[in-house]
Amino acid sequence: xxxxxxxxxxxxxxxxxxxxxxxxxxxxxxxxxxxxxxxxxxxxxxxxxxxxxxxxxxxxxxxxxxxxxxxxxxxxxxxxxxxxxxxxxxxxxxxxxxxxxxxxxxxxxxxxxxxxxxxxxxxxxxxxxxxxxxxxxxxxxxxxxxxxxxxxxxxxxxxxxxxxxxxxxxxxxxxxxxxxxxxxxxxxxxxxxxxxxxxxxxxxxxxxxxxxxxxxxxxxxxxxxxxxxxxxxxxxxxxxxxxxxxxxxx
Numbered sequence: 443x444x445x446x447x448x449x450x451x452x453x454x455x456x457x458x459x460x461x462x463x464x465x466x467x468x469x470x471x472x473x474x475x476x477x478x479x480x481x482x483x484x485x486x487x488x489x490x491x492x493x494x495x496x497x498x499x500x501x502x503x504x505x506x507x508x509x510x511x512x513x514x515x516x517x518x519x520x521x522x523x524x525x526x527x528x529x530x531x532x533x534x535x536x537x538x539x540x541x542x543x544x545x546x547x548x549x550x551x552x553x554x555x556x557x558x559x560x561x562x563x564x565x566x567x568x569x570x571x572x573x574x575x576x577x578x579x580x581x582x583x584x585x586x587x588x589x590x591x592x593x594x595x596x597x598x599x600x601x602x603x604x605x606x607x608x609x610x611x612x613x614x615x616x617x618x619x620x621x622x623x624x625x626x627x628x629x630x631x632x633x634x635x636x637x638x639x640x641x642x643x644x645x646x647x648x649x650x651x652x653x654x655x656x657x658x659x660x661x662x663x664x665x666x667x668x669x670x671x672x673x674x675x676x677x678x679x680x681x682x683x684x685x686x687x688x689x690x691x692x
Contacts, residue, residue: 450648455488462683463501463649464656469679470505471660475596475617477502477653479556479680482593483549483687491540491548492632493642495593499628500646501653506622513622516615518608521578525599526623528582529589533624533631536590541635549689552592556684559597560677573602585620589628596621 450456466481478498485494543551573581581602589595599620603613632638 447648450644453488456648459485459488459497459645459649460652463652465679465683466501467653467656467658468660468663469656471657472663472675475600476680477657478594478596479559480683482552483556483683486545486549486552487687489645490545491543492637493645494548494552495540496632496637496639496642497646497649498593499625499632500643501650502621502625504650504654505657506618506625509618510622513615513618516612517619518612518616519619521573521603522616522619522623524575524578525582525585525602525620526627528579528584529586529595529624529627531579532583532586532588533590533627536587536592537631537635537637538590540591546689548592549687552594553684553687553689555588555592555594556680556687559594560680560684562597562601564677567601578602586624586627589624590631595624 462481462484465484466477469480470477481498481501482494485497489497540548581598585595585598587595588598596617599617603616608616629638
């Protein structure tokens with residue numbers, strides 16, 4: 443293990459990745475979402491596609507465990523189950539496509555997906571109406587596909603729940619519960635595809651502390667200012683991450 447740690451520290455991408463993990467955690471602490479929209483485009487500059495997504499998965503384990511009990515107690519579990527049913531279908535397809543992408547194509551896909559998601563969130567558009575089973579499974583399928591393909595499965599689910607009749611606390615709990623359940627599914631699928639290599643897992647473990655530190659710091663800073671201010675900063679940071687991650691600069 444010491445040799446593995448030394449190899450990570452000697453990697454030229456180590457400190458930029460620590461910064462990306464810290465920044466992603468700050469955004470999550472500010473807004474409750476958006477970590478992948480910052481981390482994936484930036485990390486893809488230094489890590490291969492599979493390594494980028496596995497690192498993000500490992501980084502998020504600690505935060506998910508802290509939130510799990512309260513989330514499952516308050517969530518709309520029927521909707522969460524429907525979303526997961528769709529993700530079971532969409533996630534493996536996304537991973538299959540991911541395995542066939544070269545790093546440059548992955549960087550384009552990650553940056554463009556983040557940019558599209560940010561534009562959707564800024565537009566204020568929401569899913570309206572009472573979601574039926576087919577709509578719920580379809581959204582889960584899209585989320586699973588994007589999660590397997592780019593690590594960015596959040597926006598479809600966020601838009602889906604924000605447009606419903608539930609109170610904010612229940613919406614937040616449902617989103618968290620979905621991500622916890624989908625993370626378990628993602629680990630299973632990536633494990634079956636032999637993507638959980640020692641190197642990929644090591645990167646995730648190394649970046650966990652910066653990510654959690656950023657999340658805690660963002661949460662505390664959020665309590666000192668208005669939501670609108672911090673969301674504006676968060677959206678600006680996400681946009682900056684997308685621009686910096688474009689393969690045009692390399």
